[in-house]
Amino acid sequence: MNPPIFLVGPRGCGKTTVGTELARACDSQFVDTDHWLQENAGQSIAGIVENEGWESFRARETATLEAVTAPSTVIATGGGIILADYNRHFMREKGIVIYLCAPVATLVGRLEAFPEEGQRPALTAKPLSEEVSEVLAERDALYREAAHHVVDASAPPKEVVIQIITALRLACA
Ligand code: ADP
Ligand code: MG
Numbered sequence: 822m823n824p825p826i827f828l829v830g831p832r833g834c835g836k837t838t839v840g841t842e843l844a845r846a847c848d849s850q851f852v853d854t855d856h857w858l859q860e861n862a863g864q865s866i867a868g869i870v871e872n873e874g875w876e877s878f879r880a881r882e883t884a885t886l887e888a889v890t891a892p893s894t895v896i897a898t899g900g901g902i903i904l905a906d907y908n909r910h911f912m913r914e915k916g917i918v919i920y921l922c923a924p925v926a927t928l929v930g931r932l933e934a935f936p937e938e939g940q941r942p943a944l945t946a947k948p949l950s951e952e953v954s955e956v957l958a959e960r961d962a963l964y965r966e967a968a969h970h971v972v973d974a975s976a977p978p979k980e981v982v983i984q985i986i987t988a989l990r991l992a993c994a
Contacts, residue, residue, distance in 0.1 A: 823849065825894045825916035826989070829903055829964050831957055833931040834921040834974045836897035839981045844895040846982055852889040853897040858882060866899075883908055890915050903960060909967040919985055920964045921974035925954045 826843070828836040837853050844851035858881055859865055869878045882899055886908055889896055896916075902908050912918045929950045947955070965971065970988040974981055 823847070823893045825890050825892060825896055826985075827896050827898055827912040827916055827918045827967075828921055829898050829912070829918055829967055830900070830921035830923070830974060831928055831953065831960065831964075832900045833928040833935075833953075834923050835931075835978060835981060836921060839921060839974070839978050839985070840895045840897035842978055842982045843985055846986065847895070848893075850891070850894040851897070852894055854882065854885045854889060854902065855897075855899050857889055858885045858899075861885070879905065883911075886911060900956075901960075903963040903967045909963065912967060913969070917970070917989060918968045919988070920968035920971045921981065922961075922964070922971050923974040925950065925957055927975045928953050928957070 826847075826849075828840050828843075830836055840853065841851050843849075855866060858869075862869055862881060864872070866878065869881065879901070882902060883905060886896075886898065886902065890911075898912075902912075932949060932953070970985070972981055972984040972988065976984070
């Protein structure tokens with residue numbers, strides 16, 4: 822039985838995209854904590870934050886993380902999941918944590934090309950490139966602290982999957 826694999830990193834680093842392909846390659850389940858949380862809450866993340874506040878959203882996020890953690894499962898996490906000490910320790914203890922690391926320019930390019938249509942509230946009122954740069958500067962150390970492995974997420978998705986499989990030395994096709 823393979824341990825759960827947690828993908829961490831900022832918005833646009835490819836957690837959902839790479840996670841889906843990794844799960845297929847490893848014959849594992851795929852879960853996206855943001856999607857799971859929204860389906861179970863019956864409202865969007867923006868809606869939860871607006872109606873209940875960030876603190877409530879973060880509590881729901883931790884409960885989601887605990888609920889979806891299972892063997893042979895690839896878990897794409899929300900970008901801010903690493904902010905809580907509890908979540909970082911939980912992921913490291915329960916499974917293998919992979920940081921999908923990409924430069925600010927790559928992240929901004931992807932977010933501009935594929936806006937999430939308001940699924941997530943903006944974290945600041947600043948232009949996207951400034952927001953991405955500031956959020957990454959604040960969180961990069963936490964992603965690294967949480968991660969067992971750091972991969973280059975600026976490569977195409979299939980190559981990122983290969984980097985992860987190589988890092989894990991998983992026996993999958
Ligand atoms: P996250 O879940 O980390 O926010 P997504 O998987 O939603 O990121 O990816 C954001 C956008 O960037 C998507 O439209 C996706 O097609 C694109 N993308 C993701 N990973 C890559 C990659 N490795 N190379 C090129 N484009 C990518
Ligand atoms: Mg995602």
